[in-house]
Amino acid sequence: MRSTTQRWLRLLPRPRRSAGPTPAFPIERYGLEGAFWLYGDVGDWLDDPERRVLLLDAQRSMESVPSLLGVSGHLLTIAKHDQ
Structure with a gap:
């Protein structure tokens, strides 16, 4: 049996691709x-410099x-267009 997260991740849309072999825009998520939003004391962690x-x-090692x-409670998707 798959977990709820695994089922949800299967529903994430894949980056759209152009008719050619490369993406229309490079997409980063x-x-x-x-998972740090689950910490009850994340504010205390952020207040303590160490x-x-x-x-x-x-977080940087896992963000993408x-x-x-x-x-993650929030996602950011970035598409870059070269002009």
Whole structure:
């Protein structure tokens, strides 16, 4: 049996592609909070300089891992267009 997160991630739309072999726009997705929004004391972590560094380093290492995007409370999708 699949977890709810695994089922939800299967429903995430794939980046749209042009008729050619490359994407119309390069698309990047980021989880803005990761699992840290589940911490009851995340504000305390951010207020403490030493713990803030640990929290932000951990989040940066996981922010764009596709299998972990579903755990974040907010997602950011960026499409870059070269002119």
